[in-house]
Amino acid sequence: MEKFLSPETIYAGVKSKEISKNIAADQLISLIEGSNIPKIRSESISILSKINIRDSRIFKIIENSLLSDESSFVRSSAVNLIGCNFLKEGLDILTWVVRHDKSPQVIKAIFDLNLDLANTHLKSLKKELDNYLEKIALAIGIVHNEAKFILDLEGKFACTEEKYELELGSYKLFTKLKDQKLGEFWLTIKKKHIEALSFNYFNWRYLKQNPSVFDSIFNLQDPIVYLNLLRKFHLSHIIDFLIPESMSLLTKLKKLNLSKNNIRFLPKSMFLLSNLKYLDLSYNMLSEIPEEITNLKFLNTLRIHNNQISEIPKALSAYLDRLSNYKI
Numbered sequence: 001m002e003k004f005l006s007p008e009t010i011y012a013g014v015k016s017k018e019i020s021k022n023i024a025a026d027q028l029i030s031l032i033e034g035s036n037i038p039k040i041r042s043e044s045i046s047i048l049s050k051i052n053i054r055d056s057r058i059f060k061i062i063e064n065s066l067l068s069d070e071s072s073f074v075r076s077s078a079v080n081l082i083g084c085n086f087l088k089e090g091l092d093i094l095t096w097v098v099r100h101d102k103s104p105q106v107i108k109a110i111f112d113l114n115l116d117l118a119n120t121h122l123k124s125l126k127k128e129l130d131n132y133l134e135k136i137a138l139a140i141g142i143v144h145n146e147a148k149f150i151l152d153l154e155g156k157f158a159c160t161e162e163k164y165e166l167e168l169g170s171y172k173l174f175t176k177l178k179d180q181k182l183g184e185f186w187l188t189i190k191k192k193h194i195e196a197l198s199f200n201y202f203n204w205r206y207l208k209q210n211p212s213v214f215d216s217i218f219n220l221q222d223p224i225v226y227l228n229l230l231r232k233f234h235l236s237h238i239i240d241f242l243i244p245e246s247m248s249l250l251t252k253l254k255k256l257n258l259s260k261n262n263i264r265f266l267p268k269s270m271f272l273l274s275n276l277k278y279l280d281l282s283y284n285m286l287s288e289i290p291e292e293i294t295n296l297k298f299l300n301t302l303r304i305h306n307n308q309i310s311e312i313p314k315a316l317s318a319y320l321d322r323l324s325n326y327k328i
Helices: 007-015 021-034 038-051 056-068 072-085 087-100 104-111 120-140 144-158 170-174 201-209 211-218 223-231 245-249 268-272 291-295 314-322
Strands: 187-190 193-198 255-257 278-280 301-303 325-327
Touching: 007 021, 007 038, 021 038, 021 056, 038 056, 038 072, 056 072, 056 087, 072 087, 072 104, 087 104, 087 120, 104 120, 104 144, 120 144, 120 170, 144 193, 144 201, 144 245, 170 201, 170 211, 201 211, 201 223, 211 223, 245 268, 268 291, 291 314
Parallel strands: 193 255, 255 278, 278 301, 301 325
Antiparallel strands: 187 193
16 A cells, blocks of 8 residues: 555556546545645645546535645645536635635636636636736736736745745836846836836846835845845746746837846746836856747847857748847
């Protein structure tokens, strides 16, 4: 039985047909109810979703995890299982969670279910999700659609801290910090649209965790220089940043700085930013320049040096040559 003590070995036993799905479900439930390690509880719920047993007993246990587990990682896994396997039974619970759960990771998990919110049966859930985005939009001063991008950013911060709660106060601070290279503030909002964004995961996370240092950093001539030095002493906090697909919702975005984020992949949705004029992707981990970049018709400045790009496709040469300023 020892090989069945972890969620992975239990799932391996199911795939190899060494144990039945029902026995696996019992073992996974034991881990969910008995383990004091959030990762194990979360993974056990994910494996339950994979073996796809629709049982009222399982629903009640997962419902309890969603409502009472202290770990947002576990609650997010519970959202996925209920949304995929028990939506009819769990719809009211998901609606309640949007209204009461404080973790953006959990709310993002509900959005990520990609439910057909036009369905009349989901009317109450859609209303709560709309209200949630409206709360974000009002707090930051942006239009409703762009609030989804902010939620996705908050979800990124929450994915490394299981007790992280939605925190919007820092965004006002970001509108006051200047990125000297970009020539704009970290967050520039005009007429309720985000027009410039200088996002660095470490910098934003650090100020969110240490708001008391804002005044000191604000008075520096170039705060980013100081934060770059500080980051060298916090290597454990550096992650590979995945650009949210919802960035495409920033339809008025003109300037974007995503340098020094350990970015390895650019989503195609990013190249729907039709008003983008300035793009800085320098000092990341990119191995290529996607051909979709040619969709950025108004781009005139591209900084993509200090990546892992070994060659430039010939198809991009003409596009790059027409830019007034680029560095590769």
